[in-house]
Amino acid sequence: MSGTLTEKVLEDHLVEGELEPGEEIGIEIDQVLTQDTTGTMVWLQFEAMEMDEVQTEIAAQYCDHQTYQFDFKNTDDHRFLRSAAGTYGAYFSRPGNGICHNVHKENFAAPGKTLLGSDSHTPTPGGLGQLAIGAGGIDIAVAMGGGAYYVEMPEVVNVRLEGELPEWATAKDVILEMLRRLSVKGGVGKIFEYTGPGVETLSVPERTTITNMGTELGATSSIFPTDERTEEYLAKQGREDEYVELAPDADAEYADEITIDLSEIEPLVACPSMPDNVVPVREVAGEKVDQVILGSCTNGGYEDILPAAKMLEGREVNKKTDLIVAPGSKQASEMLARDGWTAEMMAAGVNFSEATCGACIGNGHVPASDSVSVRTFNRNFEGRSGIEDDAVYLSSPEVAAAAALKGELVDPRDLAEELGDMEAPGFELPDVYDGSKADLITPDEAVDDELVKGPNIGDVPLKGALDDEVGGETLLKMRDNITTDHIIPATSDILMYRSNVPKLSEYTLSRVDETFPERALEADGGVLVAGENYGQGSSREHAAMCPMYLGIEAVFAQSFARIHKANLFNFGIVPLTIDQETYDKIEQGDDIHIVDDIGEGVRNGEEEFTISVNGEWEATAHLDASQRERDILAAGGKLSWTKEQSLGD
Numbered sequence: 001m002s003g004t005l006t007e008k009v010l011e012d013h014l015v016e017g018e019l020e021p022g023e024e025i026g027i028e029i030d031q032v033l034t035q036d037t038t039g040t041m042v043w044l045q046f047e048a049m050e051m052d053e054v055q056t057e058i059a060a061q062y063c064d065h066q067t068y069q070f071d072f073k074n075t076d077d078h079r080f081l082r083s084a085a086g087t088y089g090a091y092f093s094r095p096g097n098g099i100c101h102n103v104h105k106e107n108f109a110a111p112g113k114t115l116l117g118s119d120s121h122t123p124t125p126g127g128l129g130q131l132a133i134g135a136g137g138i139d140i141a142v143a144m145g146g147g148a149y150y151v152e153m154p155e156v157v158n159v160r161l162e163g164e165l166p167e168w169a170t171a172k173d174v175i176l177e178m179l180r181r182l183s184v185k186g187g188v189g190k191i192f193e194y195t196g197p198g199v200e201t202l203s204v205p206e207r208t209t210i211t212n213m214g215t216e217l218g219a220t221s222s223i224f225p226t227d228e229r230t231e232e233y234l235a236k237q238g239r240e241d242e243y244v245e246l247a248p249d250a251d252a253e254y255a256d257e258i259t260i261d262l263s264e265i266e267p268l269v270a271c272p273s274m275p276d277n278v279v280p281v282r283e284v285a286g287e288k289v290d291q292v293i294l295g296s297c298t299n300g301g302y303e304d305i306l307p308a309a310k311m312l313e314g315r316e317v318n319k320k321t322d323l324i325v326a327p328g329s330k331q332a333s334e335m336l337a338r339d340g341w342t343a344e345m346m347a348a349g350v351n352f353s354e355a356t357c358g359a360c361i362g363n364g365h366v367p368a369s370d371s372v373s374v375r376t377f378n379r380n381f382e383g384r385s386g387i388e389d390d391a392v393y394l395s396s397p398e399v400a401a402a403a404a405l406k407g408e409l410v411d412p413r414d415l416a417e418e419l420g421d422m423e424a425p426g427f428e429l430p431d432v433y434d435g436s437k438a439d440l441i442t443p444d445e446a447v448d449d450e451l452v453k454g455p456n457i458g459d460v461p462l463k464g465a466l467d468d469e470v471g472g473e474t475l476l477k478m479r480d481n482i483t484t485d486h487i488i489p490a491t492s493d494i495l496m497y498r499s500n501v502p503k504l505s506e507y508t509l510s511r512v513d514e515t516f517p518e519r520a521l522e523a524d525g526g527v528l529v530a531g532e533n534y535g536q537g538s539s540r541e542h543a544a545m546c547p548m549y550l551g552i553e554a555v556f557a558q559s560f561a562r563i564h565k566a567n568l569f570n571f572g573i574v575p576l577t578i579d580q581e582t583y584d585k586i587e588q589g590d591d592i593h594i595v596d597d598i599g600e601g602v603r604n605g606e607e608e609f610t611i612s613v614n615g616e617w618e619a620t621a622h623l624d625a626s627q628r629e630r631d632i633l634a635a636g637g638k639l640s641w642t643k644e645q646s647l648g649d
């Protein structure tokens with residue numbers, strides 16, 4: 001059978017199911033990663049499932065989202081994570097060592113291997129031919145314990161790259177072009193597989209910028225074949241022995257094909273406040289820019305920052321604008337410093353940050369009110385920067401550096417012409433990646449052998465088996481595209497409560513309606529109603545765990561984002577889809593009850609349920625779930641289900 005590259009890697013790891021789009025498949029996981037805001041729950045769940053030791057080839061715990069340790073609660077979390085990594089046999093990356101995807105790419109990402117991560121940008125190492133998928137924390141805990149990961153087999157779409165990028169156009173512009181064409185929903189249920197003659201013109205870091213932002217398309221994953229460029233990258237990281245040649249068959253069949261002519265790509269920006277709100281920079285040139293930030297898991301590498309450094313060399317950042325550089329990893333920081341680029345950039349007016357996610361989730365460098373920020377990040381959802389009325393543009397490092405120099409949005413080609421002496425910096429890899437590894441603690445070097453739980457580390461909330469009756473007051477009716485940032489924000493003021501669910505729940509959906517958490521507690525349960533693409537954004541399972549804690553029994557939405565829907569199953573909340581007419585008719589405050597015996601219906605594979613609204617009218621809601629997801633829901637969530645399973649073994 002001829003196959004796509006995706007099918008080949010999946011075939012090698014398949015433990016259950018068939019590779020038919022829409023069918024649930026179980027796959028073996030080789031590597032897992034987790035980060036500080038999702039990791040505490042992963043390890044608490046690992047402990048609650050009475051697991052002894054990590055079973056995957058690699059498990060890595062990173063501390064990247066909240067590295068500033070504003071108070072003891074953050075430090076408590078990091079100390080707990082170090083103790084869990086040491087106790088159970090995972091690598092531990094200290095706070096400040098860098099963003100999970102960057103550090104994982106440098107040290108562990110390997111062609112042909114599977115990676116599951118409790119972060120939505122886990123697909124980043126697809127640029128090295130790794131099949132990497134983001135999932136909820138409990139799925140990570142199960143995979144770490146040796147369990148398979150279950151996912152609906154996505155459609156595999158071929159993105160054929162032709163030609164070569166012209167000067168000033170970058171890999172970031174390629175993925176922005178994909179978002180411009182396909183939108184934030186364009187990748188739902190899909191894996192994008194990049195092929196064609198344009199592939200060899202892109203280095204691994206350029207490829208990983210593209211695979212990283214496949215997440216913004218809603219894709220399950222994105223993957224490139226491997227070639228000399230992959231081998232070159234691995235060799236420069238001192239890991240050439242991990243190279244494996246991977247390619248789709250010549251006659252591989254794809255569900256769809258998209259062609260991108262790289263030679264036609266030009267500098268683009270995603271305008272506020274959606275990553276798919278993409279236009280050529282020239283269309284918004286002249287917009288005054290107050291702040292520019294270079295970094296993140298999308299463009300935080302040494303090679304990403306280098307072009308901006310070359311543009312800044314011997315010049316000065318505009319007096320109207322602040323320029324912050326937050327390298328994606330300590331390897332990048334160290335190499336930029338050794339090569340003298342840090343001093344050059346500082347001389348130009350750059351303010352350096354430690355290697356962290358930081359500003360990407362509103363942790364530090366929050367923009368001033370009514371100001372414009374240009375960032376090389378992957379997301380610009382409203383309010384994500386830490387201020388509600390933000391105006392964040394997403395761009396390549398070249399466009400960001402040009403904005404910092406000019407003090408306004410400008411196409412770097414036009415700035416180069418204006419300045420007369422600024423050459424296109426191009427994109428180059430260093431001769432060797434030679435950052436130290438002092439901050440990556442191997443399982444052999446672990447200093448802890450038991451869990452250290454400070455007062456901020458709470459218990460894992462549990463829910464009982466699914467009731468026969470589900471329903472209640474519509475506590476909130478929401479619009480389309482509600483993100484996990486809306487459900488549980490990731491801002492620094494509450495990030496430390498990720499390991500304290502009762503406290504964190506006080507913030508649930510408060511960005512949509514600040515009275516919601518209190519109303520939910522008072523009502524002692526109820527339901528939520530939402531439009532399309534409910535739960536897009538991050539993998540954070542707290543966006544399901546906190547509503548569960550508040551007693552939410554079901555979510556009625558027109559459609560769900562993939563990871564969030566899985567998280568709802570994992571925490572025993574019934575995710576039901578409704579049509580436009582039903583959505584339009586329901587009002588906040590309405591009483592919605594499922595007429596049928598839902599417990600029995602879920603177990604027996606019923607797909608349609610009748611709902612009664614205020615006892616006055618009825619409609620149909622759909623449950624699209626595999627038998628395994630139904631069993632998880634019936635058990636009251638994945639933790640209870642996994643415990644039931646191991647008791648039955």
Ligand code: F3S
Nearest residue numbers: 121296297357360361
């Ligand atoms: Fe961190 Fe932002 Fe990436 S939060 S993992 S830099 S999307």
